[in-house]
Amino acid sequence: xxxxxxxxxxxxxxxxxxxxxxxxxxxxxxxxxxxxxxxxxxxxxxxxxxxxxxxxxxxxxxxxxxxxxxxxxxxxxxxxxxxxxxxxxxxxxxxxxxxxxxxxxxxxxxxxxxxxxxxxxxxxxxxxxxxxxxxxxxxxxxxxxxxxxxxxxxxxxxxxxxxxxxxxxxxxxxxxxxxxxxxxxxxxxxxxxxxxxxxxxxxxxxxxxxxxxxxxxxxxxxxxxxxxxxxxxxxxxxxxxxxxxxxxxxxxxxxxxxxxxxxxxxxxxxxxxxxxxxxxxxxxxxxxxxxxxxxxxxxxxxxxxxxxxxxxxxxxxxxxxxxxxxxxxxxxxxxxxxxxxxxxxxxxxxxxxxxxxxxxxxxxxxxxxxxxxxxxxxxxxxxxxxxxxxxxxxxxxxxxxxxxxxxxxxxxxxxxxxxxxxxxxxxxxxxxxxxxxxxxxxxxxxxxxxxxxxxx
Numbered sequence: 001x002x003x004x005x006x007x008x009x010x011x012x013x014x015x016x017x018x019x020x021x022x023x024x025x026x027x028x029x030x031x032x033x034x035x036x037x038x039x040x041x042x043x044x045x046x047x048x049x050x051x052x053x054x055x056x057x058x059x060x061x062x063x064x065x066x067x068x069x070x071x072x073x074x075x076x077x078x079x080x081x082x083x084x085x086x087x088x089x090x091x092x093x094x095x096x097x098x099x100x101x102x103x104x105x106x107x108x109x110x111x112x113x114x115x116x117x118x119x120x121x122x123x124x125x126x127x128x129x130x131x132x133x134x135x136x137x138x139x140x141x142x143x144x145x146x147x148x149x150x151x152x153x154x155x156x157x158x159x160x161x162x163x164x165x166x167x168x169x170x171x172x173x174x175x176x177x178x179x180x181x182x183x184x185x186x187x188x189x190x191x192x193x194x195x196x197x198x199x200x201x202x203x204x205x206x207x208x209x210x211x212x213x214x215x216x217x218x219x220x221x222x223x224x225x226x227x228x229x230x231x232x233x234x235x236x237x238x239x240x241x242x243x244x245x246x247x248x249x250x251x252x253x254x255x256x257x258x259x260x261x262x263x264x265x266x267x268x269x270x271x272x273x274x275x276x277x278x279x280x281x282x283x284x285x286x287x288x289x290x291x292x293x294x295x296x297x298x299x300x301x302x303x304x305x306x307x308x309x310x311x312x313x314x315x316x317x318x319x320x321x322x323x324x325x326x327x328x329x330x331x332x333x334x335x336x337x338x339x340x341x342x343x344x345x346x347x348x349x350x351x352x353x354x355x356x357x358x359x360x361x362x363x364x365x366x367x368x369x370x371x372x373x374x375x376x377x378x379x380x381x382x383x384x385x386x387x388x389x390x391x392x393x394x395x396x397x398x399x400x401x402x403x404x405x406x407x408x409x410x411x412x413x414x415x416x417x418x419x420x421x422x423x424x425x426x427x428x429x430x431x432x433x434x435x436x437x438x439x440x441x442x443x444x445x446x447x448x449x450x451x452x453x454x455x456x
Contacts, residue, residue: 001039001040004040004056004060004062005017005019005040007056008040008042008053008056011042011044011049011052011053011056012042012043012044012045012049012053016042016043016044016045016090017040017041017042017043018040018041018042018043019040019041023041024037024038024039024040024041024085025037027041027067027070027079027085027087028078028079029070029078030067030070030071030072030073030075030076030077030078031070031071031072031073031132032072032073032074032075032076032078032417032418032419033075033335033389033419034075034078034080034417034418034419035078036078036079036080036081036082037079037082038065038079038082038083038084038085039062039082039083039084040083040084040085041084041085041086041087042084042085042086042087043086043087043089043090044086044088044090044091045090045091046091047091047165047167047173047204047205050086050091050167050202050204051167051171051172051173052171053084053086054167054168054169054170054171054202054448055170055171056171057083057084057448058169058170058171058446058448061446061448062083062084062448063079063081063082063083063084063447063448063449063450063451064083064084064085064086064169064202064448064449064450065077065078065079065083065084065085065086065198065450066086066088066139066143066198066202066203066449066450067085067086067087067088067089067140068088068089068108068109068136068137068138068139068140068141068143069089069111069132069135069136069137069140071130071132071135071136071140072140072144072414072415072417073336073338073414073415073417074338074411074414074415074416074417074418074419074420075417075418075419075453076143076144076197076198076415076416076417076418076450076453077140078417078418080418080451080452080453081451081452083448086202088108088109088137088139088202089109089137090109091107091108091109091139091204092107092109092110092111092137093106093107093110094106094107094110094114094115094118095107095205097118097119097122097124097210099122099123099124101179101181102124102181102209102210102211102212103162103179103207103208103209103210104119104124104126104207104208104210105179105205105206105207105208106138106205106206106208107138107139107204107205107206108137108138108139108140108142108202108203108204108205108206109137109138109139110137110138111134111135111136111137111138112126112130112132112133112134112136112137112138112141113133113134113135115138116133119210120213123212123213124210124211124212124213125210125211125212125213126160126208126209126210126211127150127153127154127155127159127160127211128141128146128147128148128150128151128154128155128156128157128160129148129149129150130146130147130148130413131148131149131320131323133148138206139203139206141157142157142161142164142193142194142195142203142206143194143195143196143197143198143203144157144195144197144413144414144415145157145158145194145195145413145415146413147369147372147374147412147413148369148413149245149246149248149276149319149369150245150246150276151369151371151372151374151413152243152244152245152246152247152369152371152372153243153244153245153246153278153371154211154245156413157194157195158191158194158195159209160208160209160210161177161190161191161194161206161207161208161209162177162178162179162180162181162183162190162207162208162209163175163176163177163178163179163183163190163206163207164176164177164190164193164194164203164205164206164207165203165204165205165206166193166200166201166202166203166204167201167202167204168200168201168443169200169201169443169444169445169446169448169449173204174189174201176189176190176193177189177190177207178207179207181209192439195415196454197415197416197417197450197453197454198449198450198453199440199444199449199450199451199453199454199456200439200440200443200444200449201443201444201449202449214278214279214280215279215280215281216278216279216280216281216283216284216285217245217276217277217278217284218276218277218278218284218285218287218288218305218306219274219275219276219305219306219311219312219315219316220274220275220276220277220288220291220292220303220304220305220306221272221273221274221275221302221303221304221306221315222272222273222275222295222300222301222302222303222304223267223269223271223272223300223301223302223303224269224270224271224272224273224299224300224301225269225270225299225301226270226271227249227251227252227270227271227350227366228347228350228351229271229298229299229300229347230249230270230271230272230273230300230370231249231346231347231349231350231368231370232298232346232347233273233294233295233298233300234247234249234273234343234346234370234371235343235344235346236294236297236298237275237291237294237295238343238371240290240291240294242277242287242290242291242294244275244276244277244287244291244371245276245277245278246274246275246276246369246371247273247274247275247369247370247371248273248274248275248319248367248368248369248370248371249271249272249273249274249366249367249368249370250271250272250274250318250319250322250366250367251270251271251350251365251366251367252268252269252270252271253326253363253364253365253366254318254322254325254326254365254366254367254378255267255268255269255272255318256268256329257322257325257326257328257329257330257365258317258318258321258322258325260325260329261321261325261328261329262317262321262325264314264317264318266318267301267302269301269302272318273295273300273370274315274316274318274319275291277291288305319367322365322367322378323336323378326365326378326380330363330380332363332380332381332382332383333380333381333382333383334365334378334379334380335378335379335380335381335392336376336377336378336414337376337377337378337379337395337396337399337414338374338375338376338411338412338413338414339374339375339377339399339400339403339408339409339410339411339412340372340373340374340375340403340408340409340411340412341373341375341403341406341407341408341409342373342406342407342408343371343372343373345373345406345407345408346368346370346373346375348406349373349375349403349406349408350366350368350375352399352402352403352406353366353375353377353399354366356377356395356398356399356402357377357379357395359398360391360392360394360395360398361391362379362380362381362388362391362392362395363379363380363381364377364378364379364380365377365378365380366378369412369413372412373408373412374412374413377395377399379392379395396419396420396423397422397423400420400423400426401423401426404423404426404427409427410423410424410426410427415454416453416454416455417453417454418452418453420455421452421453421454421455422455423455424436424454424455425455433455433456436454436455436456437456440456
């Protein structure tokens with residue numbers, strides 16, 4: 001590895017090649033359970049440098065794991081085969097914001113929240129809104145096909161990327177898609193790279209599609225005696241012809257932990273639903289009235305519209321601060337899980353998560369991007385208790401197979417990474433996995449790009 005390290009230094013400079021144990025250790029983990037040490041960390045700052053590094057790695061057959069901020073929850077940024085971690089955070093420029101075309105061009109190291117702040121100056125926003133917005137980078141958000149709370153109305157990251165600049169495993173640079181709002185030239189490689197978890201190439205530039213910030217937003221909340229009824233309410237709202245911006249559900253465990261930690265004063269019922277409606281002032285007021293009627297009809301209690309900035313922020317915080325609240329109150333590690341089911345199966349999915357926790361003797365709290373059927377059971381465990389960790393790991397097959405029986409998907413937005421890799425074939429079948437492996441081989445014949453991920 002020493003000759004390779006010297007070559008890397010000649011490409012990016014000595015200060016951007018990390019070899020000390022304590023430096024490499026910082027790149028041995030992400031926000032998941034998994035751990036693996038890289039042999040070297042390299043920090044490029046230009047597409048040319050990325051190309052030269054990847055070409056060298058391909059020639060030497062050294063694995064490369066691209067990394068943004070390390071907020072991934074399934075081990076996607078873990079170098080399971082050792083080799084090289086490529087830290088993309090140094091490529092962090094917002095290259096262009098075009099108000100006329102409703103587009104932006106960014107490098108992969110741009111932090112999502114910083115992009116949103118800059119776009120807001122122009123009255124624009126990028127609709128996907130990952131919960132890790134304050135830390136996650138755009139390269140990671142695209143590689144994982146991030147979703148977040150606004151997916152119901154606006155879709156995932158894949159729906160808001162027009163084109164990419166990508167460095168292939170050979171070191172060659174290609175461009176996919178276009179900067180126009182329409183293009184059907186050739187195959188849609190942009191959508192292939194978005195969500196590929198760094199297994200096909202490294203994104204070095206992204207051309208994003210934007211939208212004007214809506215004129216008005218109404219935020220509402222409703223309490224439910226049973227989370228299953230809250231799940232039923234989601235379908236009833238959609239059946240009424242209403243598509244809210246967000247429909248989030250948090251259960252009693254989160255409600256209690258957030259009340260204790262943040263003193264939010266939320267009603268301590270089995271579940272609370274948080275709903276956003278955006279559009280013109282007249283439109284959202286009319287829709288809010290319809291939503292209130294549906295909620296009353298299904299038996300919701302304490303239906304409220306937020307009327308002050310603080311009430312608006314507290315409701316948003318009730319969802320955004322859910323994970324850390326468990327750690328603060330229970331003193332255990334909160335391990336968020338991720339599944340998607342058809343909307344009409346939400347009540348059954350909540351029941352499945354509760355029964356799985358009871359069966360394995362674990363504590364679980366539940367929240368959901370309920371509007372799109374995305375549930376997040378959050379398991380709380382003592383990471384020092386190996387027997388408890390073992391029970392946690394048994395949750396994955398229980399939940400994955402249960403969700404598949406409901407017609408769902410084993411991963412909605414957290415990616416496959418390491419944790420869900422064994423279940424890709426169970427969801428799609430052997431032939432589809434063979435096709436995916438063949439695609440991987442076309443792009444990456446030496447299998448250097450984030451090997452061991454995505455079930456490939």
